[in-house]
Amino acid sequence: MIYGAMQMNFIISDKLTQESIREYAYRLVSTNILNLNLVPGTALSEQDISVQLNISRTPVREAFIRLAQEDLLDILPQRGTYVAKIDLQQVAEARFLREVMEHAIIKIACRDFPEDALFNLKICLKKQENCVIKEDFDGFFDLDWSMHGIIFNACNKSRIWQIITQMSMNYSRVRILNLKNGQYELPKLFHQHKQLIDAIETKDYGLGEKIIAIHINKVILDIEDLKKIYIGYFI
Amino acid sequence: MIYGAMQMNFIISDKLTQESIREYAYRLVSTNILNLNLVPGTALSEQDISVQLNISRTPVREAFIRLAQEDLLDILPQRGTYVAKIDLQQVAEARFLREVMEHAIIKIACRDFPEDALFNLKICLKKQENCVIKEDFDGFFDLDWSMHGIIFNACNKSRIWQIITQMSMNYSRVRILNLKNGQYELPKLFHQHKQLIDAIETKDYGLGEKIIAIHINKVILDIEDLKKIYIGYFI
DNA sequence: ATTTATTTTCTAGTATAGTAATATAAATAG
């Protein structure tokens, strides 16, 4: 099955209370991009989105600017705005950054880790187990990301995790493409998470480092296959 | 000597050809913040800057939003915009990120480094030597940053260097404060740069790693002293 | 029928004016 045709399937949800209109526009557009409702290469415009969301151009424009900074949109002045294609060089650098930083963080985590954060990790792991049972992939990956966030926060490196998160947005898109090809084994990933938390709890840095090495390299993306199947999605 | 009084000394230069008005506004405000012409805590407004630069509010507003994302401005809705104080936790995380990534990069650099990039490093080193002789601190630090950028680019990690640069903006402000206290020894820093490039050239990873460890830790900021001297600059 | 020139359309960037909401400062009343 080959996905080459451009399509537009912009999904709109309600604005949350306390959410500014600019954040609302940003959330909807980014969610649609990350979920691949808006496939790479799709053309958008400020006017288009402001009409669809029934808001003025200014907050849409400001949301677009931010998304362009995050490499999710390509804005060509006087020409148009396009959903960015997945930049494989960018994905490789994001993966490298994360791998190197996770190694450094696990060293700190295995040395000294707050009790309350460890408790939160265990709660998160429980929820992951539920997702494995239900084969809830989206839920599992959300919790996966939360879990690593808890570890970075507990090591006083919140901003670094925020940077990694921002740089890893294309990772979400690639993962969804991989999911469509049945590329993930949740039980194995879950088992690695469990071992990682064990390593933190027992202050076993050697185990922690080994798991991090396996864990991140496990998420190997069969890029060549994806490129053949999803024509036009990558650069 | 204590610097506590708020002051406003916004320096304006001409817009460059090919530079959008938004980029112009961004460049001027960020340069003034990073050079400490606008001291931490100074109040600004969109209206204020648009009048001073004789441009409309929209590009100023968009520049402000970006600067707020980069932690250089604090925007308080309906209240005002303030030059952000230097967040020491942020500085610590930026330093950690850079240190960890430089260690990882030097491993790659000492394994395989392109000839043309090595050549550029040597040119850069020559220019640094000139700056040491002239005691041109600003020139030296600009070249310092360029040098590290060359290394990251040669290792195919341009985006990571861009992230480090963006996250290290407060480093510029701290360095200027340190300079005012005569805290840098250019000859020593230069010597370390020379050794680093030697390590890359001779593929001596051990030396490279040792220099990186010394180099980054050498840039130790006497924060407690700076906090006493520059009251109100930090959080 | 093909190529070239012109016109039209579309979009982002920018300018301008106005309102809403909120916070702060100034003025006023007790």
Place this chain on the structure above:
DNA sequence: CTATTTATATTACTATACTAGAAAATAAAT
């Protein structure tokens, strides 16, 4: 002198208009 009210300032947002540049469509020339 203190509390209350009013005025002012600022950001967020709405709305509209204009400019500049690029692409598409159309007309004219070959």
